[in-house]
Amino acid sequence: MVSRTLLKSTLTLGLGVSALLPVVLLAVWSFAGRWYFPALWPSEWSVRAWQSVFSPTSQVWTALWGSLWVASVTAVLGTAIALPAARALSLGTVRVKGLLSALLLAPLVLPSFASVMGIQVIFIRLGLADTRPGVVLAHLIPVVPYAVVLLGGVFGGYDARLEGAARTLGASRSQVFWRVTLPVILPGVLVSLLFAFLVSWSEYLLTLIVGGGQVLTLPLLLFSAVQGGDYAITGALSLLYIAPTLAVFAVIAPRVQGWRT
């Protein structure tokens, strides 16, 4: 089927171009010295933006570290919280299943901006405002529902009777988890970690409110660059912002297609 192959490769090409073109543009911007409308190409090249981004006084390293810290901790915590919840909901061991899943998924429906305004008052009293742990807790609001939905699908294809089989072979409850449950659902757990990481990585508003400007992450830095109107620096920062997510994806994606259950 020639036409079908053609259609498929055209689509793949189209998707690839539409995903990559903005990145290419960002790269061009980051090296642009002068680039005025209606020129199709910068009239002058410069490494000024990259020098400024990597200068000793730049806040990039603080923001990068802040983003990595918050997103990694959020991903691990969020997945750890979602794991038992998703298991209980999809294996049907809970009574008020409908109500519980509605409550768990509510943050997907409600704007987290609304809930975080209320939470902020409590966070200030608890001393969590303006701290990384506080920001992580706020990020968990949108992250946990995503992880529950994702892992719920994973447990949908999981045979819990494997655990009974493992018990009769001599495995304690914790050994069952580490040697059977976790390895079997590992691809799903990795996907959950990845998505939780990405949701936290791209969070701006919650970081701004709970972090109060004290917790610096890349999106915060990026926004101030955009507001500053310096496109070269915005381009360089954007590339820095994209790179780690691509790296994380490259590490996790090949591991997800491993074995079949």
Add this chain to the structure above:
Amino acid sequence: MSRLSITGLGKVYADGPAVLEHIDLDLVSGERFVLLGASGSGKSTLLRVIAGLEEAQSGDVQVDGKSILSVPAEKREIGLVFQQPLLFPHLNVERNLSFGLNLRGASAREVAPRVEKMLSQTGLGGFGKRLPHQLSGGQEQRVALARALMTDPKVLLLDEPFSALDAPLRREMRRWVVELQRQAGTTLLLVTHDQEEALAVAGRIGFLEAGRLRQVGEPEDFFLRPAGLSVARFFGGQNFIVGQQHGSTVQTALGPFVTPRQHSGPVTLTFRPEALELGETASNSFRARVRGASFGGTFRNYELEVNGWPLIWHAAPSIKATVGETLALHVPPEACWTVPESLA
């Protein structure tokens, strides 16, 4: 080699009827016992209670005289093989087999030769590196059995282990399990709804119905001396005639029948379809009209009618009767059995 004793075991689900009611069962060391029952009779639940995967509300389970109900499943040393193989999908055959021994802290040097031996014993030589999804259904179930045997369980429980396989493979697996059990000397408790399977494997059989153990005995007891009508029906009984028994004689619409069982009161008389014989005798005899005939492979199946009572006769293939014909038949007294109405 261990003895399994179950006394007064009872289990009730929170908002349901009793699943198990006062089960008493004693398995001697190295015995092959088959628990037979329709689906929903509670037989799988009983195995799960013995293995420690579910709890019972009353009674006790003992292995070699020691109660195991308070022992967690992983310390009971009771193997359980399910209807589905439930192999660990992320581990290859070898690592599925060594799973239990690894948990017990056995070194790779100890484990490897035992895995190798078990693989060859179970006809799985060369399959050690395969992943479960690369095996056929029969191979998977053999790995599951081998995996359960690797840890030398005191008692091996099998929960309909062959019912997902096709008939020839099922027969082969049964023979193979009996052979393995003989070599290992493990006490075996197999649960099935398949009468043929029970007869192929069992030393003794127990019949479970609605959570109650209705009858325990030798295989032939269930054919010739059923404890109740449901047992008789389950084992292929098709002839049931109500009557009044005095001593060893039952008065029925077919005439008087002499039975080996003494009783007084209302009873149901039953005899096997293959117990009918041609010819007239003083008692246990009647004239039957042939209403239907078909060939059943190893026998001829005749539908008969005697004074309005339907009877089924599995006759030798050499006996040919035509529909509408009237025959004189009798049933030898030793082939007759009665069930008191209270137990029906």
